[in-house]
Amino acid sequence: MTVTFKDVKADLLDQIARGTLRPGAQMPNETDLAEAYGCARATVNRAMRELAEEGIVERKRKAGTRVRMAPIRQARFSIPIVRDEIEAQGAEYRYALLDRTVQGAPDWLRGRLGLDAGQEVLHVVCMHYADGMPYQHEDRWINPEIVPGVLAADFSVNGPNEWLVAEVPFSDAEISFMAVEAEQGLADHLGCAVDDALFRIERTTWLRGSAITLVRLTYRRGHRMTTQY
Amino acid sequence: MTVTFKDVKADLLDQIARGTLRPGAQMPNETDLAEAYGCARATVNRAMRELAEEGIVERKRKAGTRVRMAPIRQARFSIPIVRDEIEAQGAEYRYALLDRTVQGAPDWLRGRLGLDAGQEVLHVVCMHYADGMPYQHEDRWINPEIVPGVLAADFSVNGPNEWLVAEVPFSDAEISFMAVEAEQGLADHLGCAVDDALFRIERTTWLRGSAITLVRLTYRRGHRMTTQY
Structure with missing residues (x-):
């Protein structure tokens, strides 16, 4: 079974939801996560990028990635005809x-x-x-x-x-x-x-x-x- | 100057906006685009993926990628405190x-x-x-x-x-x-x-x-x- 970025993202979201990773907590680094999940670092990176885009974690150049204190949640509305x-x-x-x-x-x-x-x-x-x-x-x-x-x-x-x-x-x-x-x-x-x-x-x-x-x-x-x- | 996925995406969006690529048109394949832009195929792929996620193009396994006839535009609303x-x-x-x-x-x-x-x-x-x-x-x-x-x-x-x-x-x-x-x-x-x-x-x-x-x-x-x- 190949571990996909969706698996990694879902597991990280689950850890945040369960409180294992609490608001403000430092996220493990991507190399360690890749090793733990048995996947490529790029896979972890994409999961992390989506979590950042969705406002769940925030990435800072020096300080690394943290769970946002107040997640910026975004609702998406499709605008159909x-x-x-x-x-x-x-x-x-x-x-x-x-x-x-x-x-x-x-x-x-x-x-x-x-x-x-x-x-x-x-x-x-x-x-x-x-x-x-x-x-x-x-x-x-x-x-x-x-x-x-x-x-x-x-x-x-x-x-x-x-x-x-x-x-x-x-x-x-x-x-x-x-x-x-x-x-x-x-x-x-x-x-x-x-x-x-x-x-x-x-x-x-x-x-x-x-x-x-x-x-x-x-x-x-x-x-x-x-x-x- | 490195060509980033944002450059590729902006150029493709511009071609769609100018009508060079019209609704329903087949998008050029990623290998050709990578060569034309002088960038990696992965860079084109990411641009294409974002255009697909934003409902601008649609990707079909066999038929390739086309400009959507009626783009599904999504508005995102941040839900702040x-x-x-x-x-x-x-x-x-x-x-x-x-x-x-x-x-x-x-x-x-x-x-x-x-x-x-x-x-x-x-x-x-x-x-x-x-x-x-x-x-x-x-x-x-x-x-x-x-x-x-x-x-x-x-x-x-x-x-x-x-x-x-x-x-x-x-x-x-x-x-x-x-x-x-x-x-x-x-x-x-x-x-x-x-x-x-x-x-x-x-x-x-x-x-x-x-x-x-x-x-x-x-x-x-x-x-x-x-x-x-």
Whole structure:
């Protein structure tokens, strides 16, 4: 049986979980661990590197590697296309375009995306349904300077997210999670009362420094976004 | 100049961003890439592995590596201790214990944590302030069967999260993000109106299959949780 980096990582995590290696404790050096596990030093190194990347241990050039006093735990959230998100729940996906306009960028958007005065943007508002019930309201602004083809794209059948994912790579994204009170339009479309608390994702994506799109994805009341870590 | 895996990864990402490598395209094989970059094959392999882990490319045993049609992008959120979160913003942290009781676990909690009937749990409610303003309300349930020392712990000066992080390792966590309407108690403590939309994190942690704690962290109105990816 070959000892893999996953075996080594699991055993070290287990020792930390059992308290054999306590917060602040020095980790054994990699050469000794390799000998103890009967594996290559590179195998131990990869396990250690992942533990460091996950914030379980911290590596310092001179002081060696220690178990973090307060592990920085990171939760990872996959950001799927909403069609995939809905279908993964075994529900039927349906899309509806609510509005599509080309207009001058409002001031708040110009500030957020770094657009020039008078620059036109494409504004698309649409709904995503799961088994016929409102699931997500999408309010999206797209910068046609960066994505010229978008002005000719047809969003009556499929949503702009699917089009963008297929057509336009992005290099950087900023994502925020928040709670908002439903205003009248959102309440109508999502089938909730005005001022109900709704979960919203706001995401901006850039391609090498130029803003592509800013989108607000507001979920039906009661939506939870969950992950294990 | 040594070519590192980061250089290789950045260049491949750039080619994907520029569209030289389009969604669905076959990636060049690692041996050719190593020759082109003038680096070891292991260096290319690590770059490719990270691109795969980040959902940018997909590797199939027979078909080789391709640029994903719809990249699975993952956002990572660090889950810091609230004191660190507040101090990182340059604000002064203050803690206040609101309530501490030992009581039979309510039914909903028994279901969530897999507790036996009649099992007692520690319930701690507290507030975290930033520069004297309400920042986060913490409502926490702790299982003393797994964490016996917690019943003797003093939570009048420091919060239970800091104590747990220092004393009790955890192996698994589930975290959910959601929006809730403020009920009276939350509104009073967070300084908002009843029914305001508030952002909440709910987290359950386990140690090798046994539930340690379930916590609801509710933030002041307007809070956004943001990350780049």
